[in-house]
Amino acid sequence: MNRVYEFMSGDHRRLDALLAEARALCGSGNAQDAASKFEAFRQGLLRHIGWEEYILFGMVYEELKDRDVLIIDELKLQHARIREDLEAIGAAPCNKASETLMNDLAAVLDAHDRMEEEGFYPWLDESLDESKIDAAMAAIKKSIEPRP
Template structure:
């Protein structure tokens, strides 16, 4: 049985790979590819956030009684990253490499810090507190992450 930490960390790496692909296309001036890859990045991040906010965080909060703790911080960071993604998307649509790069750099720093907190603190806590639910919870998370439709 895969752990929450392993599953969700793997999804972070998938998002990182999408981010790198966008960066390479923007740097090469391949705006058509960059736009397609940016859409994939945005969709992957939306699915990741949605899975956490609709499945993982509520399960953790119900089990621990902590609703104003680490999950609340992560939700706030998700909102900030969504705003950065929207701004980066506007820059992408305008084919403004400088603006895109500025938003992308800020987003990258935030993603790295956010992922470290989840991977080293929150996910291990989830594995510990939700151990009895892993058999049903992990497949739910996998289905959400691997969904083909974009999330709002």
């Protein structure tokens, strides 16, 4: 089964749509709605990163004990860059500097999502015990609040 892949990649699509809407609203001059949409994107993305870092990565570390997991190291570095971009954009996504940062963020997320969807998520679904995946998915779903 591809439960981790399906759920997490589905959330990527939802987040991509929120970012695209925020960017389109900026382009049409609707800064207030763009800021609201960007905030929904920011909160959703930080929650998604939390699922990965605190639930999925933890499950992998528990499974593999002390072995290095290079893909997780790379994903964590990318998460740090994503957080920096989110903070720099802040509550003003429609100014010129933020527009450049949002373009950069979209490119970073595209590469990041591919790494997860083509490598990390399928590996989890194929390699880990079904009971561990059950526990991870239950923890993720338990943390979900109504989505914007």
